[in-house]
Structures are given as C-alpha cells and as structure tokens.
Amino acid sequence: MKLFKSVAAPLFGAWSLTAAASMDAASPQDVLRTTADQVLSEVTAKKTELDQNPAGIYKLVEQTVVPRFDFTTMTQAAVGRYWPRATEQQRTELTDQFKELLVRTYAVALLGYSGQQIEYLPVRLNAGDTDVLIPTRIPTGTGGPPVPINYRMHQVAGQWLVYDVVIDGISLVTNYRSTFASTVRSQGIDGLIKQLSDRNQQLRG
Numbered sequence: 001m002k003l004f005k006s007v008a009a010p011l012f013g014a015w016s017l018t019a020a021a022s023m024d025a026a027s028p029q030d031v032l033r034t035t036a037d038q039v040l041s042e043v044t045a046k047k048t049e050l051d052q053n054p055a056g057i058y059k060l061v062e063q064t065v066v067p068r069f070d071f072t073t074m075t076q077a078a079v080g081r082y083w084p085r086a087t088e089q090q091r092t093e094l095t096d097q098f099k100e101l102l103v104r105t106y107a108v109a110l111l112g113y114s115g116q117q118i119e120y121l122p123v124r125l126n127a128g129d130t131d132v133l134i135p136t137r138i139p140t141g142t143g144g145p146p147v148p149i150n151y152r153m154h155q156v157a158g159q160w161l162v163y164d165v166v167i168d169g170i171s172l173v174t175n176y177r178s179t180f181a182s183t184v185r186s187q188g189i190d191g192l193i194k195q196l197s198d199r200n201q202q203l204r205g
Contacts, residue, residue, distance in 0.1 A: 028134055028153045028160040029123045031068075036118055039064050043113055054111055061107040070154070070161040071099040077164065078176040079192075082184045090189050097196035098176075104203040116141065130155040 026034070042060065043050070050056050075095040076083045086094065121135040131154045137146040152164040165172045183192045 026160075027123070027125065028132055028151075029120060029125075031160055032134055032136070032151065033118075033120060035064070035068070040113060043110060044115070050111060054108075057107045057111055058104070061103050061110065065103060065106070066099070068161060069099075069102075070156060070163045071095055071102070073154075073161075073163040074098070074102075074173055077173040079180055079184070080177050082181065082189065086189050090193065093193045094189070094196070097193060097200060100200045101196055101203070104200065108203075114141065119146065132160075 039060070043057075046056070046060075072095050075091075075098045078098065079086070079094060083091070116138050119137040121137065123132065123134055125132050131152075134151040134153060136149050136151070138149060139146045147168050149168075150166040151162050152166065153160045153162050155161075163173075180192055183195050187195070
C-alpha cells in the first residue's frame with residue numbers, strides 16, 4: 001500500500017464538491033480537474049495550520065472526498081464473493097469501516113502533498129456512457145517516470161462517482177480483496193469487521 005499512500009493521496013483527496021449539484025452536468029474529467037484544483041489549493045493555503053493541527057485534515061477530507069466516492073460499490077467489490085453472505089447490518093458495518101479506513105489513510109497522506117502537478121490524459125467518453133475510465137499521471141518527485149493513475153467512475157443518480165482507483169496497474173479494490181477474503185475464510189464476516197474496526201482505532205490514535 002506504500003505506493004497508494006505516497007502517490008494517490010493528492011488525487012484521492014482531490015475529489016471534492018462543496019457545491020456538488022452545480023457540477024453534476026459536467027464531464028467526469030471536468031469534475032476531477034475543477035475539484036482537484038480547489039482541494040489542493042486549500043491544502044496548500046492551510047499548510048501551516050494543518051502542520052500545527054493535523055486532525056483538521058479529516059474534516060476537509062470528509063467534506064470533499066466522501067460525496068464523490070461510491071463506497072458501497074467499492075466495499076462490495078473488495079469483499080467480493082463473500083458480499084452476498086453478509087447481512088444488511090454487516091454490509092452497513094463493512095462499508096462504514098472500509099470508508100473510514102480509506103479516508104483516514106489518505107487524509108494522513110494528503111498532509112504530505114508538495115505541489116505535484118496532475119497531468120490529465122484524453123478520455124474516451126461517448127454520449128450516453130455511464131461508466132468511464134479517467135486516466136491521469138502524477139510525478140513521483142524522485143526523478144523517475146510519472147505514475148499512471150486511472151479512475152473508474154460511474155453515474156449514480158446523475159452524479160459521477162469513483163468506484164475504483166488503479167495506480168500503476170494495481171487496483172485499489174483488488175489490492176484489498178485477497179486480504180479481505182483470507183480474513184473472512186478464517187474469521188468470518190464479523191472477523192473482517194473487527195479487523196477493520198481495530199485498524200481504524202489504531203489510526204485514530
């Protein structure tokens with residue numbers, strides 16, 4: 001997960017819309033570009049404040065990331081074939097815990113943003129499409145080649161939402177799936193919920 005934390009944070013945290021309704025008609029790439037500029041500018045402007053009080057990043061991420069990610073679809077995909085076995089209550093708990101894990105992980109990494117410039121690549125989007133891949137690249141800051149980061153988005157109730165992030169060919173959802181499957185096989189659905197809860201408790205400090 002190191003690559004996800006170090007490279008994806010600026011982009012993961014970029015999906016924000018304080019006025020979401022006004023952007024619903026925009027193309028998914030337009031949404032990304034506009035919101036990335038907005039959030040990363042805010043992080044840069046508040047850097048001193050956030051350095052003194054890092055906990056402030058969570059409020060920013062909660063306001064900006066959560067509305068633009070389809071955490072239910074992401075959790076379902078990460079749990080995979082075990083999702084149908086979960087009760088409605090377990091599905092809710094899994095989604096809540098997985099969402100918190102992602103938000104906290106990338107909120108912390110977002111504090112390390114140092115002005116990397118996002119490169120937006122051409123998007124293949126036909127009229128009527130409700131599922132699209134948004135390709136971008138971002139420099140690593142180490143002199144190596146930029147890292148490709150692709151966003152999988154779909155429309156839900158007229159809004160473009162992210163349901164997976166693919167970094168350098170590695171899917172965020174798939175990256176978690178094998179670990180989740182192993183936990184469910186040995187400890188059941190409730191064991192996975194507890195594992196996620198324990199991890200979130202550690203991240204809360």
